[in-house]
Amino acid sequence: MHLLLSEELVEIKNLARQLAEEKIKPVRQQYDETGEFPYEIMNYIAKSDLFRVFIPEEYEGMGFGITGMSLATEEFSRVCAGIALGYAGTGLGTMPIILFGSEEQKRRYLPQIAEGKRLAAFGLTESDAGSDASNIKTIAKKQGEYFYLNGTKQFITNGEVADIYIIIANSNPEKGIRGLTAFIVEKGEKGFTFGKHENKMGIRGSSTVELVFDECKVHKDNILGGEGMGFKVAMKTLDYSRIGVGAQALGIAQGAYEESVKYASQRVQFGQKIISFQMIQNIIANMAIKIEAARALTYTSAKYVDGGGKDIARVGSIVKTFCSDIAMEITTDAVQVFGGYGYMKEYPVEKMMRDAKITQIYEGTNQIQRLVIAQEIIKRGCEIKDMY
Ligand code: COS
Numbered sequence: 001m002h003l004l005l006s007e008e009l010v011e012i013k014n015l016a017r018q019l020a021e022e023k024i025k026p027v028r029q030q031y032d033e034t035g036e037f038p039y040e041i042m043n044y045i046a047k048s049d050l051f052r053v054f055i056p057e058e059y060e061g062m063g064f065g066i067t068g069m070s071l072a073t074e075e076f077s078r079v080c081a082g083i084a085l086g087y088a089g090t091g092l093g094t095m096p097i098i099l100f101g102s103e104e105q106k107r108r109y110l111p112q113i114a115e116g117k118r119l120a121a122f123g124l125t126e127s128d129a130g131s132d133a134s135n136i137k138t139i140a141k142k143q144g145e146y147f148y149l150n151g152t153k154q155f156i157t158n159g160e161v162a163d164i165y166i167i168i169a170n171s172n173p174e175k176g177i178r179g180l181t182a183f184i185v186e187k188g189e190k191g192f193t194f195g196k197h198e199n200k201m202g203i204r205g206s207s208t209v210e211l212v213f214d215e216c217k218v219h220k221d222n223i224l225g226g227e228g229m230g231f232k233v234a235m236k237t238l239d240y241s242r243i244g245v246g247a248q249a250l251g252i253a254q255g256a257y258e259e260s261v262k263y264a265s266q267r268v269q270f271g272q273k274i275i276s277f278q279m280i281q282n283i284i285a286n287m288a289i290k291i292e293a294a295r296a297l298t299y300t301s302a303k304y305v306d307g308g309g310k311d312i313a314r315v316g317s318i319v320k321t322f323c324s325d326i327a328m329e330i331t332t333d334a335v336q337v338f339g340g341y342g343y344m345k346e347y348p349v350e351k352m353m354r355d356a357k358i359t360q361i362y363e364g365t366n367q368i369q370r371l372v373i374a375q376e377i378i379k380r381g382c383e384i385k386d387m388y
Contacts, residue, residue, distance in 0.1 A: 016075035028080035031205035046116020059110035065306035070247035077251025081355040082205030089157035093120025100225035121162035123153040134177040140169035149213035159209025180230030191216030202354030246319035249327035249359040256334035257287040290326040314376035317369035324359035331356040
């Protein structure tokens with residue numbers, strides 16, 4: 001009996017765990033070292049139909065929403081958060097189409113993503129538009145039925161490896177934030193190329209690349225949600241996808257916790273397994289407390305959002321912040337449990353610690369999340385309506 005998850009959701013979680021153990025674990029160190037993109041793993045994920053999980057049923061998906069996506073992301077991240085990001089980043093890039101796409105746009109793109117043939121990416125961030133997301137300099141100049149995109153997007157997950165990009169650009173600079181518009185742009189369009197490939201601290205099995213637009217011509221039919229709706233499209237997308245970041249962080253924490261228990265049960269010092277020492281037990285018990293709280297929060301929130309919950313900005317930010325903060329604490333403690341060995345690349349926990357760090361930063365720093373949470377409390381009150 002599962003309290004929060006249906007049998008089907010448990011099956012998705014189990015399938016993702018099996019794939020992670022059999023296919024991702026053997027190669028995670030190799031991808032971490034080379035920084036290459038794991039196309040072979042994306043093919044396995046596609047073959048196991050896990051890209052269908054978060055796509056609505058009408059568009060050849062399975063309709064398991066944010067909950068399904070979060071469960072698969074958690075399980076992939078338990079083994080390797082970098083490789084998991086090819087999947088989760090596609091979820092992020094797909095979300096604006098699910099939330100704001102016209103029927104025609106959904107029919108065109110969602111089945112391809114469900115099949116796992118084409119990955120997606122979300123292009124919001126620029127060099128001067130990080131936390132200050134509305135300070136976008138990429139311009140979409142209107143000429144008749146077309147817009148001409150000029151500018152550079154930075155730190156884009158799935159950059160170059162994705163085929164479908166959601167680009168937030170300013171189509172009416174005089175209107176500031178209300179001039180922002182979201183466009184669907186496909187790889188291969190004239191005037192759309194790729195720039196710098198980032199060399200990262202962690203999540204090295206993922207691609208982080210600049211997108212460069214030079215007079216890239218996009219038809220107005222590729223606008224998502226209408227002209228001037230770009231900031232809303234971006235913010236709403238992040239409300240949903242931040243639960244996925246929480247799930248990714250939860251998976252990293254779970255992986256580090258399991259490795260810590262295993263290691264402490266084998267490692268002998270002073271003639272005893274170190275797990276028999278209360279100081280180690282204290283660390284491990286604290287890991288368990290944080291993880292169970294994070295899991296209950298993540299699954300409940302995902303179900304709330306999928307069930308049509310209204311207070312999603314606050315919920316998304318709470319999940320993302322709590323899970324990423326505990327992931328950072330737990331992976332740091334895991335390195336401590338391993339002692340000197342924990343610092344070495346032969347053991348998986350130093351990578352988990354590096355991978356955890358980004359979850360406190362991307363899709364909005366945890367400082368920004370706390371601002372969002374506080375603003376929502378001020379606007380809507382202390383309670384999250386209808387969540388429990
Ligand atoms: N859903 C819908 N609309 C939203 C929204 C949300 N979650 N958040 C803001 N908006 C709307 C506001 O309602 C407002 O619209 P009106 O002017 O019509 O009332 C508009 O957007 C501007 O909102 P606000 O004044 O709060 O915008 P700010 O520029 O102050 O920015 C923060 C708000 C800081 C919260 C935002 O920029 C942010 O989330 N930054 C982090 C970005 C991020 O996550 N970057 C990482 C990207 S990695 S993919």
